[in-house]
Amino acid sequence: MYRLIYKSRSVETLNWGIVRSITSVSENNNEIAGLTGVLLASRTHFLQVIEGNFEDVNAAFQRICKDERHSELCIIGYSIIDARLFGGWGMRGIGAFDFNQKIESELVEKYGEEEGGIHFPLEEWQALAMISDIKMIRDLPEWKK
Ligand SMILES: Cc1cc2nc3c(=O)[nH]c(=O)nc-3n(C[C@H](O)[C@H](O)[C@H](O)COP(=O)(O)O)c2cc1C
DSSP, rough: EEEEEEEEEEOOOOOOHHHHHHHHHHHHHHHHHHHHEEEOSSSEEEEEEEEEOOHHHHHHHHHHHHHHHHEEEEEEEEEEOOOOSSSTOOOEEEEOOSOOHHHHHHHHHHHEEETTEEEOSSSSSHHHHHHHHHHHHTSSGOOOO
């Protein structure tokens, strides 16, 4: 199994509507292809993790590369893995654009600032650490709708 991580710039300022429109199609496609992962969005950038078989990860990535909703795609990591980190998630969207001031400042202090929001790292281990931090914040009871 393989894990691909990339970062890209959104052509539009991101909000939940845009993230949901991507993840709803992705969840369906990814479930059929046996892919799992996470799509993290700041106001300006995406950071996506896709896990699955070599052919399926590559086929999805080829489609994603052609998508005109983003540009400046940059591969952060492509590794052979023993187990999935995001098993059970066809493609979970996580927004990093509507945190309160305190959480935003903490994340900016830890990962740096990029165009007024949290900087999405280009190192694999940092990217995974950031996803883990943001996932934990999103899973706190006060974020549950
Ligand atoms: C940031 C981003 C992430 C995406 N992630 C996926 C994904 O994980 N799986 C997927 O099937 N499509 C994903 N898409 C959508 C694809 O680019 C494409 O629109 C979709 O797969 C339908 O492709 P088709 O029109 O060739 O059938 C993503 C698009 C963007 C902009």
